[in-house]
Amino acid sequence: MAEISQYNINVQDKINNKKTFVQEFERVPPCYKEAEKVLSQVKACKGNVNTVMGKTRLRGSLFKKVHSLVSKVLIYWPLLEKILEDTELLVKESYFRKEFAGILVYEQIFGKGLPGESRPVQAIRRNEKEIKEAYNNAKKDFDFSSIRRTHPRYARVNTIVTSVSAVLDDLRKNDYQQVTYDRNTSLDGYMNLVKSLQTGYFLIDYHFKDLLVFPSEENLTRWHLYQNGHIFIQDKSSYIPVHALNPKPGDTVLDACAAPGMKTIHIAAAMKNEGKIYAYDRDKSRFDTLKETLNAAQVTIAEAEHEDFYLVNADDPKFRSVECILLDPSCSGSGMVSRMDSVTDTEDSKNTLRLQKLAGFQILLLKHALLFRSVKRVVYSTCSVTEEENEYVVHEVLNTFGNMFKLVSVMPDWPIRGSDNFEHGHLCLRANSNESLTNGFFVAMFERLEGATGESFPLYLPRQNTNRKFKKDKRKTFGANEEIPNVKQNEKECVPIKEENDIEGEPARKKHKKSKKSAKDVDNVTEKVMELKVENFDSNVSEVKENSVIIKMETDLEENAVKKKGKNSQIAPEENINAASETTDETECNSAKKKRKRNRKKSESQDTLSDENALRLKMEEDIENEKKLNIKQEDEEIPSEVHSKKSRKKKCKDKKKQEE
Numbered sequence: 001m002a003e004i005s006q007y008n009i010n011v012q013d014k015i016n017n018k019k020t021f022v023q024e025f026e027r028v029p030p031c032y033k034e035a036e037k038v039l040s041q042v043k044a045c046k047g048n049v050n051t052v053m054g055k056t057r058l059r060g061s062l063f064k065k066v067h068s069l070v071s072k073v074l075i076y077w078p079l080l081e082k083i084l085e086d087t088e089l090l091v092k093e094s095y096f097r098k099e100f101a102g103i104l105v106y107e108q109i110f111g112k113g114l115p116g117e118s119r120p121v122q123a124i125r126r127n128e129k130e131i132k133e134a135y136n137n138a139k140k141d142f143d144f145s146s147i148r149r150t151h152p153r154y155a156r157v158n159t160i161v162t163s164v165s166a167v168l169d170d171l172r173k174n175d176y177q178q179v180t181y182d183r184n185t186s187l188d189g190y191m192n193l194v195k196s197l198q199t200g201y202f203l204i205d206y207h208f209k210d211l212l213v214f215p216s217e218e219n220l221t222r223w224h225l226y227q228n229g230h231i232f233i234q235d236k237s238s239y240i241p242v243h244a245l246n247p248k249p250g251d252t253v254l255d256a257c258a259a260p261g262m263k264t265i266h267i268a269a270a271m272k273n274e275g276k277i278y279a280y281d282r283d284k285s286r287f288d289t290l291k292e293t294l295n296a297a298q299v300t301i302a303e304a305e306h307e308d309f310y311l312v313n314a315d316d317p318k319f320r321s322v323e324c325i326l327l328d329p330s331c332s333g334s335g336m337v338s339r340m341d342s343v344t345d346t347e348d349s350k351n352t353l354r355l356q357k358l359a360g361f362q363i364l365l366l367k368h369a370l371l372f373r374s375v376k377r378v379v380y381s382t383c384s385v386t387e388e389e390n391e392y393v394v395h396e397v398l399n400t401f402g403n404m405f406k407l408v409s410v411m412p413d414w415p416i417r418g419s420d421n422f423e424h425g426h427l428c429l430r431a432n433s434n435e436s437l438t439n440g441f442f443v444a445m446f447e448r449l450e451g452a453t454g455e456s457f458p459l460y461l462p463r464q465n466t467n468r469k470f471k472k473d474k475r476k477t478f479g480a481n482e483e484i485p486n487v488k489q490n491e492k493e494c495v496p497i498k499e500e501n502d503i504e505g506e507p508a509r510k511k512h513k514k515s516k517k518s519a520k521d522v523d524n525v526t527e528k529v530m531e532l533k534v535e536n537f538d539s540n541v542s543e544v545k546e547n548s549v550i551i552k553m554e555t556d557l558e559e560n561a562v563k564k565k566g567k568n569s570q571i572a573p574e575e576n577i578n579a580a581s582e583t584t585d586e587t588e589c590n591s592a593k594k595k596r597k598r599n600r601k602k603s604e605s606q607d608t609l610s611d612e613n614a615l616r617l618k619m620e621e622d623i624e625n626e627k628k629l630n631i632k633q634e635d636e637e638i639p640s641e642v643h644s645k646k647s648r649k650k651k652c653k654d655k656k657k658q659e660e
Helices: 002-025 030-043 049-054 060-075 077-087 098-109 119-126 128-138 164-173 187-195 236-245 262-270 284-296 348-369 391-401 508-520 523-532 542-568 573-607 611-636 640-659
Strands: 153-157 201-204 211-214 231-233 252-255 276-281 302-306 322-327 377-382 405-408 429-431 441-448
Touching: 030 049, 030 060, 030 098, 049 060, 049 284, 060 077, 060 098, 077 098, 077 128, 098 119, 098 128, 119 128, 153 236, 236 262, 236 322, 236 377, 236 429, 236 441, 252 262, 262 276, 262 284, 276 284, 284 302, 322 348, 348 377, 348 391, 391 405, 391 441
Parallel strands: 252 276, 252 322, 276 302, 322 377
Antiparallel strands: 153 211, 153 231, 201 211, 377 441, 405 441, 429 441
């Protein structure tokens, strides 16, 4: 009894501890609570930090704090896991969650300390000595060079609002010193200057004159230049796509996946806020961020729309003047320095499957971008370093559009090119943290061939199915002069689109199997079949079963109407007999009609036998006839001697019978 009572006391203590933790958790700064939510989702492979943060409702300074904290915790997560394991903190403080404990330990070791007097903070302080000892032991085996930021911070001047000279003057007034270099300075010499930058110094980028370079320790968000929208924190690698697109003032440009809007603002600045920009994004929260960013940057030529770019009609008259398209679709984000693939991606099988899905999605978007009739240049870019999302996508699209577009070399002087595993790899551009001191990036540019028009342009029938298993692009192609079939008009008929590989005289059953996938794309047809509850929807007798169900429904309605008439009508006893006989006659007529219709349908279904079965029956009949003819011929070819012997035997038998 004493053991049971002690066990109950321990259980009750744990329950009370959890209740008190929930109460004390409310006193924890909101930055840590929100960071735990984001970190747990990132570790569960629900997206990288940017995508998960984009789905939250965080705004302003809290958004920046949480984003920065989660990014740093992810960088040091292997070390933090080792510390939690050595100190047994999760065992001592059983109410701690792993992600939350890791965030607090990071703040205690690498941050400015833990504020407040909440119970979780006090628990970390009680174990401070053990945490420091575990950290000193773990850091001996930990490679800090692999996680330390190796590239500087970049700031692009918003030339819509201000000028480069005005920003330089402002920086000098705030005691910042510019590091200058000659025009004859080599790229390697420039890289050495960037690596040796110290706090309080900056320089102008080697390739782009409105891009400023600062040391990695510089906090640019506290400047009034950043808060007023005069500069934007933008990595050099993401500057390259707009530079390659090279839009001019007065052009019409389409930004396919525009959110959060940094590249859209860059396009507007290159166009001097003159012309037209169509910006699309399908995610609602990211679209809201896009609108806020464009308004803050004073972009007046952008028309932002909350819509999936893949569903945008390329033949819309308003796109007749679109000559430039920038496509920066969703990707794995493997090129981001702040992203730790060892933490967020757990299994190689999941990685490969995810990359295949992303590549299929990117191929569809890039093909759709090339469908615009007047487009001359299309720039495709990702912040990924995998070949599946980069060179492979370009290779697949060129196989389809090679007669209309060519791949143009992006910044030929740039030292890092695409993968040698692909024929067009040398025309693509890559960036990485080791060689270019930037995030990992990929850029490719398509340019329309001279004289190429839309006459033989491949158009695609949009997929009605929402299942996004983009293993192959199986959509039907049509020429420019051919009429694209209206799916809604053909829903009732369910007529499959004839494939180019169909052979005349092929059995109807095989043809239907080929066209079954295209018929499945029509959602309304499947809904009607589900409503009729027709099981075993066979390809050849689907129409017969549908008609039989409709006939049953009509006959049931007629019988119900007859019954209602019989109940409601007040007839004399003698007349009831006549009425009953009439109803029986009517039911017999209805049953006869049903039998006729069924027999008619059976005969129709029998008439719809394939040519193959008919030929097979004919062949069998011919074989049987040939056998019969051969037998007759053999009988005819029997020699006369055999017949004479038989006749002699018969005569002998007849004589014996007569004698007897």
